[in-house]
Amino acid sequence: MSSTASCSNNKVLSIEELTVSFDGFRAVDSLSLSVNHDELRVIIGPNGAGKTTLLDMICGKTKPTSGRVIFNGIDITRLSEHQIVRSGIGRKFQTPSVYEDLTIFENLEISLPRTHGIYQSLTFRRSRDIVERIHIMAEQIFLIQQVNDRAGQLSHGQKQWLEIGMLLMQESSLLLLDEPVAGMSPREREQTGELLSRIAIGKSVIVIEHDMDFVRQIAHKVTVLHQGKVLSEGSAEEVKRDPHVIDVYLGH
Numbered sequence: 742m743s744s745t746a747s748c749s750n751n752k753v754l755s756i757e758e759l760t761v762s763f764d765g766f767r768a769v770d771s772l773s774l775s776v777n778h779d780e781l782r783v784i785i786g787p788n789g790a791g792k793t794t795l796l797d798m799i800c801g802k803t804k805p806t807s808g809r810v811i812f813n814g815i816d817i818t819r820l821s822e823h824q825i826v827r828s829g830i831g832r833k834f835q836t837p838s839v840y841e842d843l844t845i846f847e848n849l850e851i852s853l854p855r856t857h858g859i860y861q862s863l864t865f866r867r868s869r870d871i872v873e874r875i876h877i878m879a880e881q882i883f884l885i886q887q888v889n890d891r892a893g894q895l896s897h898g899q900k901q902w903l904e905i906g907m908l909l910m911q912e913s914s915l916l917l918l919d920e921p922v923a924g925m926s927p928r929e930r931e932q933t934g935e936l937l938s939r940i941a942i943g944k945s946v947i948v949i950e951h952d953m954d955f956v957r958q959i960a961h962k963v964t965v966l967h968q969g970k971v972l973s974e975g976s977a978e979e980v981k982r983d984p985h986v987i988d989v990y991l992g993h
């Protein structure tokens with residue numbers, strides 16, 4: 742689905758010595774990391790480690806004090822949030838924001854990118870294609886049975902799925918998800934894990950998460966943040982064994 746043509750390497754995102762300071766406090770401090778195509782990266786770390794702030798800088802909501810964000814070889818550090826979305830980065834925030842009065846179908850429909858060139862001329866085909874795409878998406882996010890129900894009737898976990906579906910309709914090539922399983926039942930968590938693993942094929946996904954069982958289920962690689970810096974990086978098992986990680990995060 743992604744149309745990126747970076748043959749030279751497999752890197753989708755490179756963060757280079759990114760720093761943001763709020764009144765002298767460095768929430769993210771000279772942080773570097775990179776994410777590959779098809780990769781599902783999980784970021785963990787104690788409260789206040791800078792995880793959300795990092796995502797805020799990738800999506801342009803917060804501007805760094807110094808450092809760069811390179812996406813598909815292009816420096817996006819100074820682009821607006823809107824331009825960053827259009828370049829292919831989608832963000833899901835911690836609390837779900839779906840349109841409660843609209844149906845699941847309608848929520849997915851309004852998330853379609855508006856720049857499809859075929860809009861005017863092929864109205865009939867467009868609507869048929871789009872209806873099919875929306876149903877496929879509803880199926881993917883486990884909401885096909887509810888597709889004509891209003892979103893307000895969904896459980897908290899189902900709203901999170903709907904929002905992931907709304908993000909996917911935008912066809913972003915990099916997805917940023919801040920604690921997507923917060924408030925979900927164990928069964929919903931497992932299904933979300935399957936969903937995210939499926940999504941990561943052909944895209945890249947960065948997930949912030951706390952639940953280590955869930956992290957182990959989904960992560961290709963885990964980055965541990967602490968005080969705005971990378972404390973450790975590796976497989977879920979590797980970081981779990983890292984004494985520094987046990988010390989500041991997992992041990993207490």
Ligand code: ADP
Pocket residue numbers: 763768786787788789790791792793794795
């Ligand atoms: P995490 O998501 O890892 O829990 P955050 O990125 O939300 O951490 O916050 C990291 C630190 O930066 C916290 O100490 C927080 O209080 C601080 N911080 C975040 N945003 C701002 C802001 N806009 N102004 C001042 N301090 C902030």
Ligand code: MG
Pocket residue numbers: 792793794
């Ligand atoms: Mg956070």
